[in-house]
Amino acid sequence: MxxxxxxxxxxxxxxxxxxxxxxxxxxxxxxxxxxxxxTTPAWSAWILSAFLLSSAVLTPLLGRLGxxxxxxxxxxxxxxxxxxxxxxxxxxxxxxxxxAARVVQGAALAVVPLSMAVxxxxxxxxxLASAMGLVSGIVGAGAGAGLxxxxxxxDRLSWRYLFVLGALLALISLVMVARWTPRGxxxxxxxxxxxxxxxxxxxxxxxxxxxxxxxxxxWGSAPVLGLFVLGALLGAALLTLERRRTDAxxxxxxxxxxxxxxxxLAALLFGAGSYFFYVAIPLFAQQRPGPDGAGFGAxxxxxxxxxxxxxxxxxxxGMAVGRISQALGSRWPLAAGFVAMAxxxxxxxxxxxxxxxxxxxxxxxGAGSGLVMGxxxxxxxxIVPPARTGTANGLNNxxxxxxxxxxxxxxxxxxxxGGAAAVPDSAFTALFWLAGGVAVLGVAISPYAVRAxxxxxx
Numbered sequence: 001m002x003x004x005x006x007x008x009x010x011x012x013x014x015x016x017x018x019x020x021x022x023x024x025x026x027x028x029x030x031x032x033x034x035x036x037x038x039t040t041p042a043w044s045a046w047i048l049s050a051f052l053l054s055s056a057v058l059t060p061l062l063g064r065l066g067x068x069x070x071x072x073x074x075x076x077x078x079x080x081x082x083x084x085x086x087x088x089x090x091x092x093x094x095x096x097x098x099x100a101a102r103v104v105q106g107a108a109l110a111v112v113p114l115s116m117a118v119x120x121x122x123x124x125x126x127x128l129a130s131a132m133g134l135v136s137g138i139v140g141a142g143a144g145a146g147l148x149x150x151x152x153x154x155d156r157l158s159w160r161y162l163f164v165l166g167a168l169l170a171l172i173s174l175v176m177v178a179r180w181t182p183r184g185x186x187x188x189x190x191x192x193x194x195x196x197x198x199x200x201x202x203x204x205x206x207x208x209x210x211x212x213x214x215x216x217x218x219w220g221s222a223p224v225l226g227l228f229v230l231g232a233l234l235g236a237a238l239l240t241l242e243r244r245r246t247d248a249x250x251x252x253x254x255x256x257x258x259x260x261x262x263x264x265l266a267a268l269l270f271g272a273g274s275y276f277f278y279v280a281i282p283l284f285a286q287q288r289p290g291p292d293g294a295g296f297g298a299x300x301x302x303x304x305x306x307x308x309x310x311x312x313x314x315x316x317x318g319m320a321v322g323r324i325s326q327a328l329g330s331r332w333p334l335a336a337g338f339v340a341m342a343x344x345x346x347x348x349x350x351x352x353x354x355x356x357x358x359x360x361x362x363x364x365x366g367a368g369s370g371l372v373m374g375x376x377x378x379x380x381x382x383i384v385p386p387a388r389t390g391t392a393n394g395l396n397n398x399x400x401x402x403x404x405x406x407x408x409x410x411x412x413x414x415x416x417x418g419g420a421a422a423v424p425d426s427a428f429t430a431l432f433w434l435a436g437g438v439a440v441l442g443v444a445i446s447p448y449a450v451r452a453x454x455x456x457x458x
Contacts, residue, residue, distance in 0.1 A: 003180040008122045009131050011176035012115040013138050015079065018169030019108040020142025022086070023051070024278065025150035025166070028300045029159045036159065039095040048408075049212040050099045054106025056208060056401045057201040060250075062110035063117075063394030064192060071114045071121070072181045079174040082108040086167035090160045105166075109401070111173075112139060113393030116377045120386060122182050128381070129322025133374030137318025140274075140369050144311025147282060148304035155301055193245060199238040200250070204398070206231035211405045215412050250395070251388065260392070262448035263379050264399040266334060269442045270372050271403025272410070273341060276435040277365060279411035280428055281306055281358055290422030293353065306358045310366025317370025321378055324371075330382060331450045334375040338442035340368025345436030349429050365435075372442070379449050410434065 003011075026033070026047055034044040066074040085104030092098040112135075119131050153161045210227035217224050242250045255261060285303035287295030296302075321333040344364035351357045377393055384392045414430050415423050 003182065005123050005127060005131075007180040008118070008182070009134065011173070011180040012118060012135055014169075014176055015075070015111050015173040016115055016135050016138045017142045017145075018166065018173050019082070019111050020139045021146045021149060021169065022105065022108070022162075022166040024143045024146035025153075025162050026159075027278070028147060028151040028282065028304060029154040029162060032154050032159055033095075033098070037092075037095045037098065043095050043099075045212070046095075046099050047102055049208075049405075051102045051106045052212075052401055052405055053205060053208050054103045055109035056106075056204045056398050058107045059109045059113065059397055059401075060200060060391060060394040061192075061197045062107065063113045063391045064197075066110075066114045066117060067388060067391055068192065070183060071118045072177065072183050075111060075114050075118075075177050075181065076174060078107050078110050078114070079170050079177065083167050083170035083174065086163045086170055090163035090167065101163075108170075109397055110394065112397050113391075116381070116393045117386075118181055120381055129325055129374075129378050130319050132377045132381070133318035133321040133370070134315065136373035136377055137315040137370045140314040140318075140366070140373050141311045143274075143278075144307045144314070144366070147278070147307055148301070148311075151300035151302075151304040155299065193242075196238060196242055196245065196250060199234055199241060203231045203234035203238060204402075206234060208402065208405055211402075211409050214409060215416065255395075257383070259379065259383050259449050262445050263376060263383070264396055266338075266372070266442055266445050266449055267376055267396045267399040268403035268406075269338075269438050269445070270369070270376075271400035271405075272407035273345075273403075273435045273438040273442070274369065275404045275407030276411050276431050276438070277307075277310075277362065279408060279415070280431040281362060283415070283423065284352065284428050285358070287423060290424065292425045294423065294425035294428060296355065306355065307362055307366075309359050309363035310369070313363050313366035314370035314373065317367045318374035319370075321371060321374035325375075325378060329450075330375075330379060331447055333371045334379065334449055335443055335446035337368040337371030337373075337375060338439045338446060340371065341365050342368075342436050342439035342443065344368065345432050345439055349432035349436060352428065352432065368439070382450075407438075 030044050030047065033047060034040065037044070062074055062078060082105055085101045085107075088101035088104065089098055092101055115135050116132060119128060119135065123131055149165070150162060153159070153165070206227045210224045210231065214224050238250070239252055242252050255264075282300075282303040284294065285296050285298045285306050286300065288297040289295045317337070324333045324336070344361045347364070348357060348361035351361070376396055380392050380396060411431055414427050414434070
């Protein structure tokens with residue numbers, strides 16, 4: 001008996017939540033991991049960086065495999081690898097083993113674009129926008145929940161339980177996807193673009209490695225500048241190659257199409273803006289008040305709970321995208337989301353000395369985040385044909401991942417610029433204003449991320 005649309009959505013929501021939770025669950029435990037694995041902060045930072053690098057490299061390749069050979073089949077393989085990576089992390093005896101396990105776990109980002117492609121195949125059009133908004137909202141909500149859950153487990157149990165939880169969620173998701181996700185049909189013609197995949201992977205590794213190592217190696221150092229140049233050269237070679245291939249991983253004409261380019265730029269800006277808050281709010285909450293009063297001296301758990309209203313606001317906001325699009329047009333949910341993020345950022349930049357400031361103003365940021373996250377896959381579905389849904393959403397998630405790396409490294413640079421044991425209030429204020437500025441750029445881009453008439457009939 002075929003699964004109902006509700007069962008399909010439930011399976012995908014559970015799967016995406018499991019991934020997004022583990023994206024940030026290790027953040028509150030980084031200090032603990034540094035001590036218990038007898039390593040340095042520089043090496044423990046790779047617990048996050050290795051995950052992001054792996055996600056960016058593997059996602060477009062896995063999205064293309066899903067378009068070629070079936071989304072359900074690829075999702076099951078990804079979840080099996082993800083569960084194995086979680087088990088490996090739970091059993092890790094040193095930092096090298098843990099980083100290797102996180103590389104394997106990075107494949108799980110592919111469940112997000114694959115889920116969007118499954119929804120497009122399995123759901124009637126009138127339910128598609130709200131379902132995409134719900135799944136997108138779960139990505140942000142899960143990331144916020146990861147900060148809370150990570151703090152609770154790190155405070156009360158052991159860091160190994162972070163990955164035990166991830167393994168259990170992966171196995172539950174695997175069973176649900178296997179039972180309730182339709183097999184679908186092979187939607188794309190052609191084969192796998194191996195040279196293009198390799199060039200994309202190498203260019204992303206070069207750029208993201210430069211971004212993650214910039215603060216420690218020096219932004220003007222020869223290795224960092226060399227990596228940026230190498231990434232640019234490999235990117236140019238990739239575009240040259242893809243123009244000549246009929247089964248290209250990246251459709252260059254699609255990328256240069258104004259709505260698609262604007263949609264990817266919006267994802268990059270959203271990723272950067274989100275990570276300003278992921279870094280700033282927990283750090284502010286846990287810091288003991290310094291000479292200028294910045295900080296609450298709260299526990300890891302309380303620091304995560306400050307982001308709870310924003311996390312909860314993401315889901316209903318994402319689900320409202322379909323109704324807003326029908327009433328006002330496809331461009332407005334994206335623009336409204338960035339406006340809400342800009343307003344919340346400005347308010348928390350001006351007032352952040354009390355708990356309620358963070359709870360209320362980040363709640364507004366969360367509502368805007370839900371609108372943005374729900375709007376992006378809806379816009380992509382309006383632009384690309386079904387045969388490229390997984391690939392296009394995969395590239396959009398890469399843009400958001402790169403934005404997250406940029407945002408986290410900019411945040412680290414601003415914090416380090418204070419030069420004192422306690423981060424000054426001016427640094428937190430600067431981070432919140434930076435988030436607001438990024439959101440304003442998103443508002444400016446939003447009008448261009450509309451359906452391309454030449455592809456609407458595709």
